Amino acid sequence: MLPEPAHHTAVQAPVIVHQAAPIQPVQAAPVVVQPGHIPTVQTIVLPDGRAVTGYAINPVHPEPVAPKPAVSRAAVNAALGGVGFLAVCGGLLLLTTFIAALAALIQQLIILAAVIFGGFIAVQVLGASRGGTTVNIRKAVIKRNHFHG
Numbered sequence: 001m002l003p004e005p006a007h008h009t010a011v012q013a014p015v016i017v018h019q020a021a022p023i024q025p026v027q028a029a030p031v032v033v034q035p036g037h038i039p040t041v042q043t044i045v046l047p048d049g050r051a052v053t054g055y056a057i058n059p060v061h062p063e064p065v066a067p068k069p070a071v072s073r074a075a076v077n078a079a080l081g082g083v084g085f086l087a088v089c090g091g092l093l094l095l096t097t098f099i100a101a102l103a104a105l106i107q108q109l110i111i112l113a114a115v116i117f118g119g120f121i122a123v124q125v126l127g128a129s130r131g132g133t134t135v136n137i138r139k140a141v142i143k144r145n146h147f148h149g
Helices: 073-128 137-148
Strands: 041-045 051-055
Touching: none
Parallel strands: none
Antiparallel strands: 041 051
């Protein structure tokens, strides 16, 4: 027989509820700022007879641009000469690289042609010794000279 399970009593912890306290706004006295001067009121009569009244707005003047210091012609010519020299050097470097790559390509094409042509010749020579037609060059020359000569 199995022993009877013990009955557990649930222990309940007290529930604590936190209430948010509202923040009281700070009551500050409003500050009235008076303009340094009172702008003048203008009235404009439109072409259709209506009158528009309002304050004049002073146009915003941009800050004056400081004059740039003069640049000497010698400095400009030296800078342009340096840029031109670097451009020429870069172009020559690219040109020599292109010429080297082109030479390597031509060399590879010549080697490929030699391999293909050599393979063709090898097939002709090796194919002839495998039961193909054997040509005796000395007899063929004599026959040719005999018939034509």
